[in-house]
Structures are given as structure tokens and as C-alpha cells.
Amino acid sequence: MSLLEAHDLNVWFDLPHEGTLHAVQGVSFGVDAGERLGLVGESGCGKTTALLALMGLLPPNAQVSGRVTVNGEDILAGGEDAMRSHRWTDVAMVFQGAMNALNPVKTVGSQIVEPMRFHDTADGDAAQRQAGELLELVGLPASAAKRFPHEFSGGMRQRAAIAMALACSPKVLLADEPTTALDVMVQAQILDLLESLTRDLGLALILVTHDLPLVTQVCERAVVMYAGRIAEFGSVDTLFHDPRHPYTRLLFEATPDLSGLEEVVSIPGSPPRLDRPTVGCPFAPRCDRVFEPCAAHLPALVSVAERHRAACHLNDEAYARPPRPTETPA
Amino acid sequence: MHRTEYVLKRIAFALMTVFVAITINFLLFHALPGSAVTSALRSPHASPELRATLTHEFGLDKSLFQQYVLYLNQLFFHANMGVSFVDSVPVTATLRTALGNTIPLVFVGTFVAIVVGIVTGLLSAWRRSGVVDKVSTNSAIVFYALPTQFIGMMLILLFGAYLPTSQMRNEVENFFSDQSAWSNLVDIGRHMVLPALCLALTLFGEYTLVVRSSMLETLGEDYVLTARAKGLPQRRIVVAHALRNAMLPIATLVALSLGYIVAGAILVEIVFTWPGIGRAVYSAVLDRDYPMLQGAFLILTLSVVFFNFVADLLYFKLDPRIAQ
Amino acid sequence: MKTTEPALAEGTALEARPSARGNVVVQAVKGRPSALVGLVIVAFFVFVAVFGSVLAPYSATQQTGPVYAPPSTEHWLGTDDSGVDVLSELMVGGRTSMIVGFAAAFVAMIVGGGIGLIAGYAGGKTDGALMRVTDYFLVIPDLVLMIVIVTVFGPSRLLVILVIGLLLWTATARIVRSQVKSIRERVYVRRARSLGASHRRIVFQHVLPQVAPLLIATTVLAIAYAIFDESALAFLGVGVPGVSWGNMLEHAFERTAMTQGAWWAFVPPGLAIGLAVIGCYLMGQAIEDALNPRLRVAHLSIKSWRFRGGSAAPVAPEGSAQEPRP
Numbered sequence A: 001m002s003l004l005e006a007h008d009l010n011v012w013f014d015l016p017h018e019g020t021l022h023a024v025q026g027v028s029f030g031v032d033a034g035e036r037l038g039l040v041g042e043s044g045c046g047k048t049t050a051l052l053a054l055m056g057l058l059p060p061n062a063q064v065s066g067r068v069t070v071n072g073e074d075i076l077a078g079g080e081d082a083m084r085s086h087r088w089t090d091v092a093m094v095f096q097g098a099m100n101a102l103n104p105v106k107t108v109g110s111q112i113v114e115p116m117r118f119h120d121t122a123d124g125d126a127a128q129r130q131a132g133e134l135l136e137l138v139g140l141p142a143s144a145a146k147r148f149p150h151e152f153s154g155g156m157r158q159r160a161a162i163a164m165a166l167a168c169s170p171k172v173l174l175a176d177e178p179t180t181a182l183d184v185m186v187q188a189q190i191l192d193l194l195e196s197l198t199r200d201l202g203l204a205l206i207l208v209t210h211d212l213p214l215v216t217q218v219c220e221r222a223v224v225m226y227a228g229r230i231a232e233f234g235s236v237d238t239l240f241h242d243p244r245h246p247y248t249r250l251l252f253e254a255t256p257d258l259s260g261l262e263e264v265v266s267i268p269g270s271p272p273r274l275d276r277p278t279v280g281c282p283f284a285p286r287c288d289r290v291f292e293p294c295a296a297h298l299p300a301l302v303s304v305a306e307r308h309r310a311a312c313h314l315n316d317e318a319y320a321r322p323p324r325p326t327e328t329p330a
Numbered sequence B: 001m002h003r004t005e006y007v008l009k010r011i012a013f014a015l016m017t018v019f020v021a022i023t024i025n026f027l028l029f030h031a032l033p034g035s036a037v038t039s040a041l042r043s044p045h046a047s048p049e050l051r052a053t054l055t056h057e058f059g060l061d062k063s064l065f066q067q068y069v070l071y072l073n074q075l076f077f078h079a080n081m082g083v084s085f086v087d088s089v090p091v092t093a094t095l096r097t098a099l100g101n102t103i104p105l106v107f108v109g110t111f112v113a114i115v116v117g118i119v120t121g122l123l124s125a126w127r128r129s130g131v132v133d134k135v136s137t138n139s140a141i142v143f144y145a146l147p148t149q150f151i152g153m154m155l156i157l158l159f160g161a162y163l164p165t166s167q168m169r170n171e172v173e174n175f176f177s178d179q180s181a182w183s184n185l186v187d188i189g190r191h192m193v194l195p196a197l198c199l200a201l202t203l204f205g206e207y208t209l210v211v212r213s214s215m216l217e218t219l220g221e222d223y224v225l226t227a228r229a230k231g232l233p234q235r236r237i238v239v240a241h242a243l244r245n246a247m248l249p250i251a252t253l254v255a256l257s258l259g260y261i262v263a264g265a266i267l268v269e270i271v272f273t274w275p276g277i278g279r280a281v282y283s284a285v286l287d288r289d290y291p292m293l294q295g296a297f298l299i300l301t302l303s304v305v306f307f308n309f310v311a312d313l314l315y316f317k318l319d320p321r322i323a324q
Numbered sequence C: 001m002k003t004t005e006p007a008l009a010e011g012t013a014l015e016a017r018p019s020a021r022g023n024v025v026v027q028a029v030k031g032r033p034s035a036l037v038g039l040v041i042v043a044f045f046v047f048v049a050v051f052g053s054v055l056a057p058y059s060a061t062q063q064t065g066p067v068y069a070p071p072s073t074e075h076w077l078g079t080d081d082s083g084v085d086v087l088s089e090l091m092v093g094g095r096t097s098m099i100v101g102f103a104a105a106f107v108a109m110i111v112g113g114g115i116g117l118i119a120g121y122a123g124g125k126t127d128g129a130l131m132r133v134t135d136y137f138l139v140i141p142d143l144v145l146m147i148v149i150v151t152v153f154g155p156s157r158l159l160v161i162l163v164i165g166l167l168l169w170t171a172t173a174r175i176v177r178s179q180v181k182s183i184r185e186r187v188y189v190r191r192a193r194s195l196g197a198s199h200r201r202i203v204f205q206h207v208l209p210q211v212a213p214l215l216i217a218t219t220v221l222a223i224a225y226a227i228f229d230e231s232a233l234a235f236l237g238v239g240v241p242g243v244s245w246g247n248m249l250e251h252a253f254e255r256t257a258m259t260q261g262a263w264w265a266f267v268p269p270g271l272a273i274g275l276a277v278i279g280c281y282l283m284g285q286a287i288e289d290a291l292n293p294r295l296r297v298a299h300l301s302i303k304s305w306r307f308r309g310g311s312a313a314p315v316a317p318e319g320s321a322q323e324p325r326p
Helices: A047-054 A079-083 A108-118 A124-137 A142-146 A154-165 A184-201 A212-218 A236-241 A246-253 B002-030 B036-042 B048-058 B064-078 B091-126 B131-145 B148-159 B181-219 B222-229 B234-271 B277-287 B290-318 C020-029 C033-055 C086-122 C124-139 C142-153 C157-184 C187-194 C199-235 C245-254 C267-291
Strands: A004-014 A020-031 A036-040 A062-070 A091-094 A172-176 A204-209 A221-226 A229-235 A302-305 A308-310
Touching: A004 A047, A020 A047, A020 A062, A020 A204, A020 A221, A020 A229, A036 A047, A036 A184, A036 A212, A047 A062, A047 A172, A047 A204, A091 A154, A091 B222, A108 A124, A108 A142, A108 A154, A124 A142, A124 A154, A154 A184, A172 A184, A184 A204, A184 A212, A204 A212, A212 A236, A221 A236, A221 A246, A229 A236, A229 A246, A236 A246, B002 B064, B002 B290, B002 C124, B091 B131, B091 B181, B091 B234, B091 B277, B091 B290, B131 B181, B131 C267, B148 B181, B148 B234, B148 C199, B148 C245, B148 C267, B181 B234, B222 B234, B234 B277, B234 B290, B234 C142, B234 C199, B277 B290, B277 C142, B290 C124, B290 C142, C033 C086, C033 C267, C086 C124, C086 C157, C086 C199, C086 C245, C086 C267, C124 C157, C142 C157, C142 C199, C157 C199, C187 C199, C199 C245, C199 C267, C245 C267
Parallel strands: A036 A204, A036 A221, A091 A172, A172 A204
Antiparallel strands: A004 A020, A004 A062, A221 A229, A229 A308, A302 A308
């Protein structure tokens, strides 16, 4: 059993006029203590929604089914009210663009101390001291506590946000595009920080991003999502060297290589609409290896190797596989 | 430091505006046919001594620029705004009494409007699209749109039988010997109910709408999501995070509108014959009492400048990002 | 009035054409019932304004019935303090009030729009100077200044229109100015400048079409204010001469209609003003909203997300349920 597990998670959004959008479809995965898991996919594939669903941070027009367990205990079952005691203490989150994620009219220190007070983990001077220590842990001076968010640069703000996330010693840290708004140098620093924190504190990290190279750099394992479903997941190495879903392969191929020797391939077309039920594999219209079962049958996520799963008919021996294209992936 | 610099800049601006307002006032009333002070000279009530005094004080026989200087002199050093065309009473004295009558009315009416506005605006944003929201928003729009005098007239029509609506029997300073201070207060209070209600109904609409939209904007901010992610209780999030930020635009708007309310109370004071500064303006218009009109205009302009300045300071205090 | 900048994406800038004007109104009304209501109300009042004097059953100035007669089959809204039919007064007066409202708003649009355009486009010292002037104007309490001017110069319809318009322009100017400033920095404008296009061309071909929708929204809201102000001036005895809603209210007050119980003498004009203002407000608000959609979702609300029972996948063959890894 993993530290955090999502079981058959589904999220629907009620649309303003009619119908529902099925944003997350039957997603299940888990992460262990000290492990770094990446959640990748195009914009709109449902990765952010899935992440938010882990903490129950969904808007009122959302419907949810499935379970989210921490050390076996289902934290989602009690609804919004029951979730509060688990938020920040079991699972904490770092958001994209700490510009707005931090309250502009409160000092950084007060925002770190706040969850400590409300979750009764520390109070008064002890809390202040801990806040200072957390700031130093992320590479900021303890005096930063008295300052306001706008007085910091983007990178420093993100560090402060990480310090804030650690305030109640969570077991799992969720990060939603934590470095997207930052420049490359700062990005690297933040990622290093996250890496060292997971190592030193034994945290589990789930990192959502659309930036594939980032995932290969930081994470050990990755979940590739497409159209609200999991296309493939396994270790980052395996996904790179032996992808078992065409989407995964194309994603890696579409990433420009600095050597400039390889041609950049882009994936034509766009993801399917999620407000209508899909028939067959959602990737079929854009897939370069589509064959006869794809249009009518939704592929199941099955094991293709040790700790490696993919949802593609190509892996199913029951079907006669079409010949491979002449070009092979790197 | 940045902070002091900002405050000084705002003070400078406020003073400049005051100065411009006074100058405009002067030009408007002096460059016209039948100017304010000279009209006083033609007044049948004006005694020869009065004429002499006025001519001396305001230099009516001198050039425009010299008159301007004298005007400023009278204004700043003697608080002299001339003498009423109608009753030869110094304008300053009459306006002071009038202002003293207006301020309690405006204070009560505005206070009620602000409180109602904040509460309904907050509830509307919170229970978005619910019954509370629809009722609040729609009634806010309706009362915002109805002319003030109409609201007042409706109140008289509906409640005139139960509450006194005609002229205040006792002015704030006057006490009849057979009336105790307490009963005077009660009397004033009873007279104030309908006009204050009228003012409140006129004003709350704007506040409700502003609070609502400001709160909706704030509730969509990322730091509210962060606060929710922290597992904080809802009340804490709404008050300490959302409202605290929403207060910025709300506070400035309220402070700004205060400046105009004193002028806006004109209509209320007329409908309920409340002897305040608005009513003084009205009478001055009816009687073509230019000195009074000029004085009242100046006072009202100054109140706007003052409250604008207060709004600037308030915003400055509430938003740590300003000092840059 | 709020000062909001429409968030037009860079991409759409290339398609900006004068035809955007009509589209905005259509866009604003679509899917927004409040806007439709506003439009209907305004259209109704415009209709009355145009055809009022023809459709009115009686004279709006001559006595045609007893004084303060309650509503009856002959006089649907009764008669006022001089025995004049209220309904007729309402219709004819509506024309005056609407004309003043529209005209004043138009003045505000021209002056405010012009100044805002110049200030925003020219920038620098011109901008600073114009804004200084605007700031001073903003500080003067509108109503009082109007009273003073009309008192001194005498009442006339034109004067009232000018006065109201000249006090509404400040808000328009500010909004237009900030809009123009942001447009000026858009990529396609800078490109046009570097290609040597004259300022005149840029303004008319690029800036103006982009500003137009916001200007319209602001002007529609200004109509609401103008109608309101007209009634206030009338109440103070310095309004437009003749029959108008504001004057009807003023007469009713002077002749103590409230205490005499003659509600029909002031309720119709009062409600008419309120309705006209609501109509303009809804329309203006809708156009403004259409230009500046607030796509934000409230992260917090009294309602919360809920569980859905039953199976999740829409069309799923057996064995599609995904299990956690071992």
C-alpha cells in the first residue's frame, strides 16, 4: 500500500447551460514516501483537476466519485467539511505562480504561521520560530517572515510558498506547475529544492506539469494523461526508452532536442471534447498507429511490464498488430 | 521614505484642489452679471453701514485681482464669506448651523447604508445566484435607479401618518425652556427617521453592488484557494482573506462617495424640509441669494476634497503594495 | 462607474474592424436575460419619446379633467394638480427627459471620448495636464455646480443638456484614456507606426474601433445618470422648462400630492425615471461585462462539490476499470 493513493477517481463539472464535462475519468495511481511522481499531459487533459481532487479543492459545480486514501484512510469520503483536518497536515500544495497564491496584504510569516494555529500544531513564539526555520530550509532568511509577498522576486515567492506548504509537516506535497512562470535559472533552483526536500524530509511529491524534460529531470516515475484518462505510467526511464502508448512516444518526440539533429515532431489535431462520451480510444483520431479495434473499443490500462502500465490496444496480444512504421523512436 | 513622500504628495494635491476650487468659486460668482457681493449691495435689507463694510472688506471698487486677494484674505483670516442677500446674516454663521444639522442626518443615513450594503453584498457574493443574491441585487438596482426625491415622497405617502415629516420643530442648538434635553433629542430623532431612511435607501444600492462585485472578484483569487487548501475554517477564509482584500476597493469607494453625499443630501433635505446645508442651497437658489450659494458651494466642494484625501490615506493604509 | 480594461487578446487585434460595434451589442444580449430586459425597456422608452405626442390621449399642458382626479377609465392615470391628464404628461414628458438624457450623454461621449483619446494617445505632458484638469472637475460636486450655473445663467433646455454633459465627461475620459493607452502599446499599432502610418490613420483605423464598444457602454450608463440628474435639477426648480418627468415630480411635491393622497401624480413619473435608469444600467452593464468577461470561478462558496453515485465511465467495455499498481 502506498502513502497516497487515488482509486478510480472521476470528476464531472456541471456546465452552465446543459450537460456535464467529464474532466477526470477513472484515474488511479499511488505514490510512496520519498518518491517523486510526475503527472504530465497537454493543457486540458485533466491533470490539474486530478491533483486538486486529491485535496478536494473542487468548485461547487463539480461532482466526484472514487477514493483518495492516505495510509489507507479514505480522506475524500467525508466531503468538504471532513477534508479540512487532512488539508495541509497530510497533504499540502504549492500552486503555480506564487504571485497570487500568497495573500498580498499579509506578511509571509503570518501566512506560514496561520495553518499551524488552525491545525493546532504550534502556537505563539514556537510557531514564529518554526516559520523562521522553514524559511531558512528553503533558502530564505528568517527575517523574510516580516515582509510582504510583493517585496520578493518570483523565485523567492515560490520558495516562501514551499515553506508555507511544509508548515504542518505534511506527508505528501502536491505541486501544480510550480516553475512555469519562472525563468530557467530559477526553475532549476526550485526543482533542486523540491528534490532535496523529498529526500531529506521523506516527503512524497506529485508534480503536475506539461513540461516533459522537467519531469525526466526531477521525477522517478510519471503518469501520462490524455483526455482525462491515464494513457501510460511507469518509471521515467522506461517511458523514455520503451513507451507502450503512441501518445507517450510522440510526446517525447515532440520535445525539441538541444543538439538540433533531430526533427521536431508535433502532434497534429486536438484532444477530444470531454462533454460528450467518447467511443473507443480517445487518442485514436491523432494516433499514428491506429488500427481496427481503436475506434470502437476503449483500451483498458493493463500491465505491460513490472510496474509499467499502458492503455493501448497495441499491447494486447489478442489483436493482430499492424507493422511498425519505418522510423523508430530514439 | 516612500510612505511619507506619498502622504505629502496627497496633501499637496488636496491643497491645490482646494485652491482651485476657491478660485473657480470666486471667478464664477464675481465674473457674472449681478455678482454675489454686489448683489448684496442692492439688497433692500442692506444698510449703509453694511454696504460700507462690504465695499471695504471685498474691495468692490478695486480691480478684479485685488478683489481676489481681498476675497482670499477674508476667507482665510476672517472666515468671512459675505453676507446673505436675504437676511443680511453672515453666511458663515448660517452655514455653520446648517452644516451642524446636516451632519447627523448624513452620518446616520450613510452608516445604515454602508452596513446594509456590506452585509447584503457579502451574502450575495457568498450565496451566489441564490435567492438572497437575486433579491439583494435586484432591490439594490431598483433603489439605485429610483430618484431620491421620489423615494422620499413615497415614504411620506406611506408613513406620513406615523412619523413627523415636516420641518423640525427645534433646531439642534435651540432648547425650549419647558422641554428637557432628552425629549428634544427624542424629537429630533423622530424627525430624523424618515429622512435618514430615505438617504439610506438611496445610497445602499451602490454599496451592495460594489461589495458584491468586489467580493466575487476576490473569491476567485488564487490566495483564497490557497487558504482553502490550508484547511482553514470557512469563516476565517471569508473574513481574513477574502473580505480583507475586498475591502480595498470598497473602502476607497465609500470614502469617495462620502464627499458627494453631503451634496446628495440636498434632495432629501428638501423633501423633508430639514434645515441643513442642502436646504440652504435650495433656498439660496429660490431667492437668488448669491453669497449664500457661493458659500455653500465652497463648503460642499471642500467636503469632497477632504473625503477624497481621506480615501487616499485609507487606501494607502490598507494596501501594503502602495508604498513603491 | 467602474474603470475596467477589456482583456482583448493580442490575436483578436488583427481582426479588429469597425463592424465590431454591432457584434458587441449582440454578444452582450445573447445569453444574458438582464440585458434583453434592458434593451426592451430602452427601446420602449425611445418609442414613447418619438411617438409620445401623437399617441397621447389628451393634451399634456391643458386642463382636461378635474384637479387630482384618481385613475379612471377616462384618465388612466388620473389628473394632476392642474387637471392635466397624467398619462399624456408622462408620454410627452418622457420625450423631454429622454432627449435630455441622450443628448447630455452624447455630449459627455464626445467631450470625454475626445479628451480621453487625446490624453491616452499623446501621453506625456498633454496627458498629465488633461488629467489634472479632469481631477479638478471630478472633485466638484456635480449637482451643486449644475445648480449654480443654471441659477446664474437661467434655465434652458440646451443649457441643462450642456451642464449635465459637461459633468459626466470626466468618468468617460478616464475610461477611454486607459483603454487608449493600452491599445497604443499593442503590437499591431506599433507595427503600423514603424511602417510610417500617420497618427490620424492609426487613430481612425486602429484605435477608434477598439475603443468604440467601451465608449458605447460608458455612454449608455451616462444616459442613466443624465436622466437622474435632470430630475434632480427639476426638483430644485432649475430644470428644463416645459413638461418633463422631473417637473412632474416637482409639481407634485410643491402641491403636496403626497399628503393629499394623490399618488398618481408622482408615482408614474418616479417609476418611469427609475425604469429608464434601470434599462440603461442593465444594457450598459451587459455591454461592459461582454467586453470584460470575468472568467474566474469562485473558489469558495456556501455550496460545495458533491459525490456522484453510480458507474463513472460512459462507454466502457469490461475490464476497463483501472487499478492501482501493486
